[in-house]
Amino acid sequence: MVTITCYGGAGQIGGNKILLADRDTKIWLDFGEPFNMQEKFFIDWLKPRDRLGLRDYFHFDYVPRIEGLYDEDWLEHTDLRPAAPEFDAILVSHMHFDHTWHLKFAHRDIPVYLGMATDAIRRAWEDTGSHAVDFGEHEFRTFRTGGKFKIGSLEVEPIHVDHSVPGAYGYLVHTSEGCVAYTGDLRMHGPKASMTRDFISRATEEHPIAMICEGTRVSDEDPREDLSEADVRTRVQSLVSGTRKLAVVAFYPKDVDRVRTYRDVAKATGRKFVVSAKVAHMLESLSDAKLMDAPNPMTDENMLVYVRTGMAGKNAYERRYLDLVRGSGRGGHVVESEFVKKNQRDLIFHTDFSQLPELIDVAPEEHSLFIRSQSEPFEEDDIREDILQNWLGHLGLLYHHAHASGHASMDEVFGMLKGISPGMVIPVHTEHPELFQRTGLRVVQPVPRQPLSVSS
Ligand SMILES: [Zn+2]
Numbered sequence: 484m485v486t487i488t489c490y491g492g493a494g495q496i497g498g499n500k501i502l503l504a505d506r507d508t509k510i511w512l513d514f515g516e517p518f519n520m521q522e523k524f525f526i527d528w529l530k531p532r533d534r535l536g537l538r539d540y541f542h543f544d545y546v547p548r549i550e551g552l553y554d555e556d557w558l559e560h561t562d563l564r565p566a567a568p569e570f571d572a573i574l575v576s577h578m579h580f581d582h583t584w585h586l587k588f589a590h591r592d593i594p595v596y597l598g599m600a601t602d603a604i605r606r607a608w609e610d611t612g613s614h615a616v617d618f619g620e621h622e623f624r625t626f627r628t629g630g631k632f633k634i635g636s637l638e639v640e641p642i643h644v645d646h647s648v649p650g651a652y653g654y655l656v657h658t659s660e661g662c663v664a665y666t667g668d669l670r671m672h673g674p675k676a677s678m679t680r681d682f683i684s685r686a687t688e689e690h691p692i693a694m695i696c697e698g699t700r701v702s703d704e705d706p707r708e709d710l711s712e713a714d715v716r717t718r719v720q721s722l723v724s725g726t727r728k729l730a731v732v733a734f735y736p737k738d739v740d741r742v743r744t745y746r747d748v749a750k751a752t753g754r755k756f757v758v759s760a761k762v763a764h765m766l767e768s769l770s771d772a773k774l775m776d777a778p779n780p781m782t783d784e785n786m787l788v789y790v791r792t793g794m795a796g797k798n799a800y801e802r803r804y805l806d807l808v809r810g811s812g813r814g815g816h817v818v819e820s821e822f823v824k825k826n827q828r829d830l831i832f833h834t835d836f837s838q839l840p841e842l843i844d845v846a847p848e849e850h851s852l853f854i855r856s857q858s859e860p861f862e863e864d865d866i867r868e869d870i871l872q873n874w875l876g877h878l879g880l881l882y883h884h885a886h887a888s889g890h891a892s893m894d895e896v897f898g899m900l901k902g903i904s905p906g907m908v909i910p911v912h913t914e915h916p917e918l919f920q921r922t923g924l925r926v927v928q929p930v931p932r933q934p935l936s937v938s939s
């Protein structure tokens with residue numbers, strides 16, 4: 484018998500943590516933290532006491548008390564005793580916070596499966612993030628799309644999908660009862676829409692007995708504009724070519740499609756696109772591994788890398804770029820705030836929330852552009868709207884918005900489901916699971932932590 488249990492992701496956007504059990508084999512599909520999980524009791528500097536491992540997490544029931552799931556290091560100050568791992572694997576769909584953040588809690592002997600590009604992003608994220616960025620001591624086993632592998636009684640087939648981060652996968656899990664499909668997060672209007680179509684056509688061939696399906700935008704009031712990446716490019720290009728001042732742009736550092744879009748706009752408008760050292764480090768990791776045709780800011784003639792003043796002693800990746808600016812060779816691609824300040828009309832300058840203070844040194848002229856190219860509060864490092872607006876007002880920047888969502892629309896999700904026509908639909912990663920009834924398919928609502936039986 485096959486069971487599926489949602490420990491996270493039922494009736495909420497994000498926090499996917501889905502247990503699939505087939506006979507003696509037990510695997511997790513993603514291992515994320517729900518957005519806002521802690522918001523009722525914790526804020527800003529008031530955090531669970533990680534030095535006491537999972538004690539505070541158990542107290543508030545943020546994570547389930549399950550034997551053989553957690554690492555000894557995280558159990559030391561709790562009353563759950565360490566045990567040998569009871570689970571065979573964790574499959575990661577993509578490297579977003581809400582799918583991966585709890586990997587560090589999991590027993591280090593549970594292997595983690597993820598795509599090659601997904602793993603490159605994991606490592607770059609650990610290199611450039613704060614000490615809190617930690618995905619544990621697991622064995623990370625990488626795959627490429629279509630490369631099947633066995634875990635106990637299961638055969639797993641990962642298939643690439645398009646999403647707002649490279650290296651996103653859906654899974655077909657071949658169980659003793661039949662195929663179970665899992666979408667991860669996906670979209671159909673992005674530059675790599677054909678990858679999502681590959682997933683859909685393989686899933687359709689397999690006649691899944693169940694499909695665990697994301698529904699971020701399944702809602703009668705979807706606030707997101709229906710823009711494609713090409714639409715973003717058109718809008719941004721007309722904004723940038725209409726100003727003789729600096730264009731400051733904000734988007735999530737892991738959105739490589741957006742990097743490419745701004746690089747192309749820079750080229751078309753005779754500017755250069757300046758990315759932070761954090762973004763550059765991730766792009767170089769992907770580009771060195773020849774993954775996802777990521778632009779390399781150290782060789783792309785339309786790109787530059789920005790290093791922050793005073794960061795030399797703080798982190799290795801930024802020091803490396805700083806050494807280049809002071810030295811010779813590829814240092815020509817590395818710039819500091821003085822350069823950006825002097826060449827405002829020739830540049831597009833990337834920032835993210837944590838690096839807004841760099842604008843003090845860059846000193847954009849009044850009425851320079853600020854283009855926000857992210858919308859979903861459903862990705863990582865959610866931005867405090869009022870604080871951002873205070874910065875824009877203070878600097879006199881003109882606000883614009885241009886974003887293509889990382890998620891398929893409701894019509895697209897329902898169209899996909901009808902086409903694949905699985906025996907059972909299990910909605911996850913959505914606040915409106917009830918709307919899935921409109922597909923006319925057999926929809927089974929997951930109740931958090933209660934196993935659902937799946938059979939052929
Ligand atoms: Zn997600």
Ligand SMILES: [Zn+2]
Binds near residue numbers: 668
């Ligand atoms: Zn995602």
